[in-house]
Amino acid sequence: MLIALVTLLACDKGNDSSGSESDADTDTDSDTDSDSDSDTDSDTDTDTDTDTDTDTDTDTDTDTDTDTDTDTDTDIDTDTDTDTDADTDTDTDTDTGIEPGWTADMVQIDASFGYDAAKGELVPVGSGSGSLDILPVVRATMFNYDDWFFSLTPTEYCFVLWDVSGVPTADPDFKDFWWSIDLVGVPVTFDKAGDCDGMLGMFALTRGKDSLEDFVDRLQFGFGVHAVDDASATTIADWELFWSKYGFDKRFGLVWDDFLPYAAVGAFNMAGLTPIDADLVPAYQVDPTTWEVALDSAGGFAPLDLSGETSAPTAYYEAFVMYAFGTGAP
Numbered sequence: 259m260l261i262a263l264v265t266l267l268a269c270d271k272g273n274d275s276s277g278s279e280s281d282a283d284t285d286t287d288s289d290t291d292s293d294s295d296s297d298t299d300s301d302t303d304t305d306t307d308t309d310t311d312t313d314t315d316t317d318t319d320t321d322t323d324t325d326t327d328t329d330t331d332t333d334i335d336t337d338t339d340t341d342t343d344a345d346t347d348t349d350t351d352t353d354t355g356i357e358p359g360w361t362a363d364m365v366q367i368d369a370s371f372g373y374d375a376a377k378g379e380l381v382p383v384g385s386g387s388g389s390l391d392i393l394p395v396v397r398a399t400m401f402n403y404d405d406w407f408f409s410l411t412p413t414e415y416c417f418v419l420w421d422v423s424g425v426p427t428a429d430p431d432f433k434d435f436w437w438s439i440d441l442v443g444v445p446v447t448f449d450k451a452g453d454c455d456g457m458l459g460m461f462a463l464t465r466g467k468d469s470l471e472d473f474v475d476r477l478q479f480g481f482g483v484h485a486v487d488d489a490s491a492t493t494i495a496d497w498e499l500f501w502s503k504y505g506f507d508k509r510f511g512l513v514w515d516d517f518l519p520y521a522a523v524g525a526f527n528m529a530g531l532t533p534i535d536a537d538l539v540p541a542y543q544v545d546p547t548t549w550e551v552a553l554d555s556a557g558g559f560a561p562l563d564l565s566g567e568t569s570a571p572t573a574y575y576e577a578f579v580m581y582a583f584g585t586g587a588p
Contacts, residue, residue: 359458360414362400363586367526367536368577369396369481371422372549375572378437379425383574384550392551392574396420396441396481398526400460401452403586416457417449418474429480431527436570438482442475461585463529478529483539483570483577489523493535497580510540520561522570524577537577544574 371394372383380394401415420441432438448454448470457473459465465473486494501507501514510517517540524537542559543552551574552560562573 359456360402360405360453361458362402362414362416362460362584364401364403364406364582364584365460365528366399366579366582367396367479367481367524368579369422369524369537369539370574370576371395372544372574373437373570373572374546375570377425380422380439381549382423383544384548386550386553390549394422396422396439396479398479400457403584413453414456415452416454416470417451418454419447419449420479421445421447429482429527431480432482432484432525432533434488435482435484435525435533436522438480441479441481446471446474476529478527480527480533482525482533483522483575484525485564485567486518486521486523489525489535493523493581497538500580519563519565522564522575534581534583536579536581536583538580539575539577541571541573541575544572546572 370392372381372392373379374381382390382393384390385392396419398418399415400418401412405414406412422439422441422444426437426439429438429440454470457465457470459473460477463476468476498514501517506517507513520540522539522541523535524539525533525535527533541562541564543562544550545552554560559574559576562571564571
């Protein structure tokens with residue numbers, strides 16, 4: 259802008275029209291001497307105007323350079339302050355969005371209990387220790403598949419234990435079972451092993467702000483026992499293959515066909531699922547007056563033959579897992 263203004267000022271100065279006053283004073287006298295004096299005065303006035311225009315242009319150029327340097331320094335200071343504030347805010351927001359914990363993508367269920375057929379009641383039994391040390395309980399193991407099977411020191415699991423003492427409240431989903439129990443609202447505890455507190459959810463169901471007890475109730479677990487003959491034929495066929503493959507024949511000292519008459523089948527359900535056969539449940543003899551488990555000649559628990567039974571007889575039952583369920587396994 260300063261350069262444009264100087265240009266306009268220079269143009270105005272150059273348009274001066276002074277010296278056109280050539281007096282026509284010329285008298286009508288016919289004197290010749292008068293003409294010479296008038297010509298000399300007009301020439302002197304014209305030379306003076308030219309010198310004044312040159313001085314004005316030189317002063318204006320010097321002011322323009324000084325103003326440009328001042329503007330550049332001010333911009334640099336402003337950029338430095340802005341960068342510092344932006345970095346600090348971004349780091350804080352990122353850390354807040356991370357929630358520690360783990361999600362269970364697998365579950366397996368087992369149980370152990372004495373059963374009083376006359377009362378339809380789940381009762382404690384004695385193992386020969388002099389007390390009724392085996393309490394009726396249903397257990398769930400909720401775990402993260404990758405951590406459970408591939409970590410050297412797994413931590414992403416939770417053992418859930420329901421105290422099922424007494425007459426069970428039947429779960430209506432278990433049709434034609436010897437007995438069943440709706441585990442919602444049943445007293446529950448959590449083993450200190452693993453990390454129950456860090457469990458954020460199971461499958462697609464998130465825990466949110468629920469306590470562990472409330473979250474487990476929302477999963478709506480149930481458990482029941484029925485005869486081998488009423489179980490899925492496909493399941494029984496699978497388990498026959500597992501029997502020797504995973505060493506159960508050595509654990510029990512019986513081949514599959516010799517073991518099966520002493521067993522029932524345990525099943526569980528949870529929110530959105532119908533009952534799923536998951537466990538083999540061998541039965542053992544008890545003394546119904548003392549509730550001590552009878553021992554065989556080798557000192558082990560004496561098995562009870564369940565062949566032809568249409569309801570659960572009085573016995574001690576000890577389920578063991580044959581299937582785990584979930585979305586984590588390949």
